[in-house]
Amino acid sequence: MTKTFDIAVFQGDGIGPEITAPTVSILKTLAAASDDYGLNFIDAPAGAAHYRDTGTSFPDASMAIATNADAILLSAMGLPDVRYPDGTEISPQIDLRKRLGLFAGVRPVTVRTGQTTPLNLPANKEIDFVLIRESTEGLFHTQGCGEVSADEARETLLITREVSEKLFRFAFQLAHGRKAAGRGSGRVTCVDKANVFRAFAFFREMFDAEAKNHPDLTADHAYVDATALWMVQKPWEFDVLVTENMFGDILSDLGAGLMGGLGLAPSADIGLNNAVFQPCHGSAPDIAGQGVANPFAMILSAAMMLEWLGTSHKIAALSRDAARLRTAVEHVVADESTLTRDLGGTAGTEAAAKAVLNAVLT
Ligand code: ATP
Numbered sequence: 001m002t003k004t005f006d007i008a009v010f011q012g013d014g015i016g017p018e019i020t021a022p023t024v025s026i027l028k029t030l031a032a033a034s035d036d037y038g039l040n041f042i043d044a045p046a047g048a049a050h051y052r053d054t055g056t057s058f059p060d061a062s063m064a065i066a067t068n069a070d071a072i073l074l075s076a077m078g079l080p081d082v083r084y085p086d087g088t089e090i091s092p093q094i095d096l097r098k099r100l101g102l103f104a105g106v107r108p109v110t111v112r113t114g115q116t117t118p119l120n121l122p123a124n125k126e127i128d129f130v131l132i133r134e135s136t137e138g139l140f141h142t143q144g145c146g147e148v149s150a151d152e153a154r155e156t157l158l159i160t161r162e163v164s165e166k167l168f169r170f171a172f173q174l175a176h177g178r179k180a181a182g183r184g185s186g187r188v189t190c191v192d193k194a195n196v197f198r199a200f201a202f203f204r205e206m207f208d209a210e211a212k213n214h215p216d217l218t219a220d221h222a223y224v225d226a227t228a229l230w231m232v233q234k235p236w237e238f239d240v241l242v243t244e245n246m247f248g249d250i251l252s253d254l255g256a257g258l259m260g261g262l263g264l265a266p267s268a269d270i271g272l273n274n275a276v277f278q279p280c281h282g283s284a285p286d287i288a289g290q291g292v293a294n295p296f297a298m299i300l301s302a303a304m305m306l307e308w309l310g311t312s313h314k315i316a317a318l319s320r321d322a323a324r325l326r327t328a329v330e331h332v333v334a335d336e337s338t339l340t341r342d343l344g345g346t347a348g349t350e351a352a353a354k355a356v357l358n359a360v361l362t
């Protein structure tokens with residue numbers, strides 16, 4: 001019997017709906033052509049525009065759709081001129097991360113031959129690594145609630161055994177999956193600052209303990225400062241990097257920079273039972289409604305979703321379609337005529353997405 005997956009779709013704010021529609025349409029085409037799986041899309045209203053129009057940013061019904069779905073596809077939420085009365089930003093994606101316990105922020109960094117990068121890559125080198133950012137604790141633990149007096153401010157760095165063990169198990173599993181797919185060298189690097197902070201020595205101990213369960217993979221450590229240097233000097237040597245929340249926040253922007261910006265940067269926030277897939281960029285209100293937004297990061301996030309569903313449910317057709325979709329985007333991005341404005345081209349959202357669909361179908 002073919003399994004049909006429920007996908008919660010958060011169209012979000014700004015350019016969100018413009019990049020969501022063609023992405024869902026590509027996914028529907030792939031699913032319709034497959035005998036091995038089905039996809040059922042359920043719209044979940046939420047976000048800043050929803051708050052402006054209804055007084056609620058994240059309706060309970062939308063949270064229920066997300067909680068019950070097999071996976072969640074989200075574009076971007078938030079608008080600069082719509083805020084809660086206390087001035088804080090409207091970001092239902094953070095509520096989702098907390099509510100669903102999405103502890104692993106997954107940020108793939110890929111630069112294929114011919115793709116624009118600010119690095120001067122040797123001709124025979126491509127970049128293909130994944131950064132995993134712990135997303136629920138670390139230096140973001142006291143987020144917004146640090147202690148501040150007139151003369152002093154303190155924040156807490158929290159590392160727990162429970163979350164770290166889940167995080168490292170996930171990292172090694174991801175490395176196994178990549179190795180099996182012929183990507184990556186089967187190397188997992190724990191990025192920390194264990195020479196200075198006892199919390200990171202603790203983090204590292206748990207990493208080493210998990211590594212013992214994976215003798216067929218290479219496990220090593222790197223300090224975060226050295227990692228920043230190597231991401232620029234020899235990024236092709238990395239496979240899977242796993243790190244604390246704040247370090248991951250910073251390194252993932254560096255990773256997006258290596259890819260030539262946010263335009264091609266997908267991401268996933270993964271927990272034990274659910275996951276959110278969304279582009280790294282924001283809602284880009286400055287270009288919303290003009291039909292010029294770049295849909296590639298959103299489409300690549302959808303490919304990550306297929307990959308995750310395929311791995312979690314052991315359905316090879318989903319993993320194959322994920323690879324097809326990724327390859328299609330790589331193909332389209334290598335052709336100047338279908339690049340969007342942010343990538344130096346002139347194509348609109350519709351033309352760019354159509355090119356991906358055509359590449360998928362051929
Ligand atoms: P957030 O706080 O939600 O991350 P941000 O302030 O970082 O948002 P973005 O919304 O990511 O900002 O936009 C930053 C710049 O990048 C803007 O000029 C925007 O137009 C551009 N941009 C972002 N995403 C896209 C996209 N998909 N296509 C084209 N341009 C984009």
Ligand code: MG
Pocket residue numbers: 281282
């Ligand atoms: Mg931003």
